[in-house]
Every structure is written in C-alpha cells, then in structure tokens.
Amino acid sequence: MESIDLSMVDWARGQFALTAMYHWLFVPLTLGLGFIVAIMETIYFRTGDPEWKRITKFWMTLFGINFAIGVATGIILEFEFGTNWSNYSWFVGDIFGAPLAIEGIMAFFMESTFIAIMFFGWNKVSKKFHLASTWLTAFGANLSALWILVANGWMQFPAGMHFNPDTARNEMISFWDVALSPVAINKFLHTITSAYVLASIFVVGISAWFLIRQRHVLFSKRSIIIASVFGLTSSVYLVWSGDGSAYQVTHKQPMKLAAMEGLYEGKQGAGIVIFGVLNSDKKYNDAQESHLVKIEVPKLLSFLGYRDAQAFVPGIKDLMEGGFEYTDTDGQKKVALSAVQKIEKGKLAIKALADYKEAKKAGNDSATQTSLVTMNENFQYFGYGFLNDPEQIIPPVPITFYSFRIMVTLAFWFILVFILALIFVYKDTILQHKWFLRLALLTIPLAYVASQCGWLVAEMGRQPWVIQDIMPTVAAVSKVDSSAVIITFFLFLVVFTSLLVAEIGIMRKQIQNGPKED
8 A cells, every 4th residue: 555656546536537527518418419319300201391300400410519529538538547547457457348349349330430421411311211320320329328337337336257366357257247237237227318318408498598589489399399208208217217226326335325315323214315414524433413404204215225114224334333234145144344344354355365376376286275265255355455444435425415416306307397398388388488498598507417416426426446345446546657647637627628618619609500491
C-alpha cells in the first residue's frame, strides 16, 4: 500500500467520472431517439403521409448531431482503461475485454454502416430498405449499450471466471455466465429504459416549445403522441426493471443498499424512506439518529428486497461488524463476517498467492499445493486485502442516498408529464395549457439530472470497488505520475465542455429552424 500514490487514485477516478458523465449526456438521447425516429418512419411507410416524413427527418437530424458527438467521448472512455487503470486491465482484461470487443466488432459496425443509409439514402434506396436501415441503426446503438452494460454488470457482480495463480489474472470460464448474469441483465434493461424516458421527455419538451410559439402545430402534436406513448410505456417498464435492479443490489451488494437507504442499524420489517434528511454527523458505530427527518413506508424495503415483509435487512453497522445470518448465492445459510475478518482473509489470500509463486519457483510441490488451497479458500475476499481501514468499505452515503431519491422522484414526475400530455392532446386542449407546455420544456434538463443520478447511485454506491470484493480502486490504477492525469483531466474538461457547448448550439439552431418542407 505504501507504493500506491493516493493522489493518482483520486485523479484517475475523477478523470474517469468526468469522461463517463459527459459521455452519458449524449448516449441516452441516442438510444431512445433512435427508436422514436424508427417508429415515426414506420408510420410514414404505412400511411405515405408526407407530414410523417417531415417529422421523421427533423428528429433524425437531432439524432445524428447527438450521435456524432457521443462517439468521441465513448472512445476516450475506453482508452482510459489502458492509460489510468492498467492493473485492472491486466487483472481482468480477458473477461472485461470480451464484451467490449463484441460491442466494437458487431454493434458499432452495425450502427455505423446503416446510419449512412438512414441519413443519405432518402430517394436513393427503396422505402422498405430505408426503414430497415433506420431500425437497424436503432438496434445497433442499443446493442452497443448491451455489451458495455454487460461489462459494467460483471464489475458489480463478477461471475463466470476463474483466477489463474500462475499469471495472476482472472480468466473467463463461461461467457454465458458473464453475459446472462442477472445483475447485467437488470442493469441493461433499467439503463436503456431510462434512456427511452429521457429521449421521450426531450421530444415532448421540444414539441412543447414549438406549441408555445404556435409553430408547426400538427408536427408537434404528432411528435408528442409518439413520444408520450413510448415514454409512458418505457416508464412503466422502468419501474419494474428498477425493482429488479434493487432486488439484485439487496443480495449482491448489501452495502450499496444500506447507503441508498441511509440504513445504519439493520432491522426486521425495514421500511423505505420516501423523504429524509441525513444526519451528517452520524458514524456507523455511534448512537446518533441516522436521519434528522424522515418519512417512511413501513416494511416495504424488506418486502421488495427479500419478498418478505418481516425479513432482516442489514445496515451499515451490521455489515461492518458481521454476525448476522444471511443466505449466499448458492442458497446456503451463513453467518456474515465482519469487515476486519474479511480484510484478514483478503491479506491471507494475497500472501498465499505470493507463497504459491515462491514455492513453485523453488520446486516445492507440497508447499505449492498448500498455498493454492489457502488462496482458493479465501479468494472471494481477495480485494479486502488491499485495504487497511475497515471503514473504507463504506461508500459515500449522502451522495448515494440523495441521488437515489432524486432519481425516483423525477421518474414519477415524468410519468405524470406523459399522462397529462396524452390527455391534453387527446382533448385537443394542449394549446390552452401554456403552464404545462412550459413545464414540459423545463423537464428536459430534469431528465438529464435523473439519468446522472442513476449512475451516481450505481457507481458511488459500490465504492471502493472496481470489481466487487475482488479489486478496490487503490489496486487498479496504473503506476504513472499523477501530474500526467491532472493535465489530461483539465484537457478533457475543456474538450468535453466545448463539445457540449457545440452540440447545444448546433441543436438549438436546428430546433429554431424547425422541420423543413421535404
């Protein structure tokens, strides 16, 4: 641990967070708008109404602007695994690299091939082939997200792997265990449906802007109908997939769940905090109240997490001190270890690995086998061996707690927006409700806030782990001077901000110009 430059760890984390958050400003709109455009073109294909073609081409243009700028940040994000996180890349590159390679070879080539036909194929290819290209572009974008989220899901719950002590690397033993991990599947479904909701809010909000100015009324009403139906359907599914994700977190990442709820003392029949203000002075092992104010739905957390309203939900203190009974992933009843015990076992695993290599080099078969057995018995706590302070396993509770509540609250607000939009368009009174049109426009940035909060919960809630329980951030970074990361951090900040400003400017101009006559 003495050889690790902690400032390098902080700056590497900061740079990756910066890149990921900027990247995620562009990605969800691409994922959702692709399908919305495909639906609009399908209606044009079936009806032959030129107004639907005009609608399709307008939103397709905004999709293209956003897609082009989003690609740039995504490429940089993947390069950072090699520049700043080379230990991580070495340790699990055989596993983590597989879904990223599939994403590049299959999904990215698919969308980049058909997007050219989608934009430049009007009147050059048949209507049917053009429609197919639009759908394939949308599917390609979502396939890219699938493989990236499979990789991220594996980091949250490593599966389908075996540690090779000779190379000190993890090797994949089952591709399907990695790809079909319940954590990965739930993460994918929840993330892409959140993107569909964001894109739908974007379309409703921009259409509302046109209606406020009484421009392109028919265009705007039709866009609102498509986006609201798509968004409302996605919102319902978002709630369902969110429940699935939270269920997986309960069983695979209990410390994240405790942070999400600000739950310090575990209890049977635990409730969900609907609204709360945390006590900033609270420590996991003191007697202070965890919340200054809270409104709670009794027993709901136990029911949603364990499908049992009386189930025991461990809090941060329980996870730190251990001693409670739980059911592991194999269905076996076990008694939880304390953080101190896990750290001891992790250090034992690391030492056993070193002893194994030394014994094998010396040709001592008996000592080699003994060390290998010890390492395998304790490998599930391998990452804890890099930690010195047990409290390092506690994630930043305030960020996780408040981000979760902002995300959930805004999700239900979006559902209300979609319902009201459909009612007002159906009754043909939407032009009379200027207050709603302004709220719909102001909801666009809130969709981005909710999207970013979701990633804060997912990534900050699992700290300090790069790979859950197997590798912490302090062990994953490259051995480079932190000054290099600091320089590139501010360089990326300038570049990404410039790209964002450029995109907003280009899209704003395109929106002000409005849909063009074909």
